[in-house]
Amino acid sequence: MKKLSVTPKHRQFLGSEAITTYSEAKTVILPIPYEKTTTYRKGCENGALAIIEASDQLEAYDDELGKETCIETGIYTQKAIADTRVNPTITPEEMLAATTEAVSQLIHDGKFMIALGGEHAITEGVVKAYQKALSDSFTVVQIDAHGDLRFSYQGSIYNHACVMRRILDMGLPTLPVGIRSICKEEAELIAARKIPVIYAREIYYDRNWMAKAIANMTTKRVFITIDLDGLDPSLLPGVGTPEPGGLNWYELTQFLKQIFLQKEVIGCDVTELAPLQDSVVSQFTAAKLVYKLIGYHSLA
Template identity: 45%
Template sequence: MKRFKHPARFLEIEPELYGYQKSKFVVIPCPHEASTTYGKGTARGPAAILRASQEVEWFDEELGYETYLKGGVYTLKPLAVGRLPSAVKKILTEGKIPVVLGGEHSITPFAVKAAAEKYRDLSVLQFDAHADLRDSYEGSKNNHACALRRVLEICPAVQVGIRSISAQEWEWARKTGQINKIHRAEKLEIAEKIDNQLTKDVYLTIDVDVFDPSIIPSTGTPEPGGLFWYEVLDLLKAVCAAKNVVGWDVVELSPCSNALKSAAWRSAAMPSPVSSTSKRTSTRAGSSRTTAACCRTLPWAVNF
């Protein structure tokens, strides 16, 4: 497979191969970092993911083809968070699917707001270690610890992988009923329940700290425990086989150590599990597929 070594393009796909007009998927790097509270470095996340994507194979043996051929993918230049809503709105209006690379989690409400303008019955599926339900934190309502609280002002949300929540967040969730849509990391038999709680049109937000730190250690606020690669993959497959995924983001990668390049590589592949959700694809328990095989199933196979 030819390599082009262009760090600004996801998978190094040349514009001559798939320009904006021909592409179904549009990658939006959004290196916003303003409120990280522990480890820093999420502003470097998009560049690290794009660079790592150079090492991801295009061909996926599960689907049997180079997945980008089914829809095309185009990468925009990095955008400031203030420009994110208009960019997402334009992409959706043109019948394309936005894939946002953060950056910290506070970018998610900006993308969700634009998606909700087009899809009136939108819901959000959050993969995260943290509830992110604070009304404000450190004097700001736009702190990354408030991301899902802001999302819930726009549309309903279901939360998966949660294993860190404050007393105030817990009480608020209990009073509002959101507690019934919070699924902890150790409770994995939840695919059917999640399906029933989501609307037809779904936006996915994937905070990489949802994973066990042994999978992705390069994140600003890691938590003990967490989900493993195939657990997340299987949940994504189940959701996307039943729902219309209109867009998604991958956030909170902090690539601060050269020793942790594998985390960036896995983050580059995070859109990949979504693609495996093609209705023609199924997953068997105990599959012997390698992580690399999953990584080759890229996002443009969604909804084909």
């Protein structure tokens, strides 16, 4: 298969299968390889490029959807922003400003955007751009193992463990799904704010969890943020803090499909891939998940 010849810093998602111009593309991939606050296993600044490289091995044809999604939608990959591999001194404030600016332009241009982290802290900047652009509220659906609801952590309010607290501070409703690790502070906040958490154990024991989750999305519009540790680490081990008991592939993809069918998904991000040295399973799975998001959006 002939591949698109690009520099390592600007490779295209799906390679030559998805070659198109920015103006023609309906979907834009925005790499944000930012990593400053990871607290266990490092390496998520390499996640975005690993996903893009792994996407070269994807089949363009989606057997579930019965079509070559990339041909129908057109996919363009932007150059990376807030790249701590290139600029390790970038501050959280600078990252957030750059992210909000870049995403705002994509919204203005009418693109369906998927941001690739990097650490989960990027989501604050992404969501801020949508909040500025839209006149009505939207729900942030969070696929994650962890609550990420601490007010601050290790001296910073911009820590990846605080990102969903920052989203709450924006006044937006959230729906955490797949949660199986929280601290006491987060448990108390969930109770006080009546946050409709779908815990991972519910997914295993409640056949109606998916309908319950969608019923708790109280807005027409939805933004989806995926921390890849939301999946079970037996399926995707290359994350910073793997937690047992996460979602399996079909639980996650069918849930996402139902969101796209029943709600207006305005954008997505996929974060926290920390590639393993001797295995491509994690980045390939993440790349296929990104392609599924694009395919499900084409159903709308």
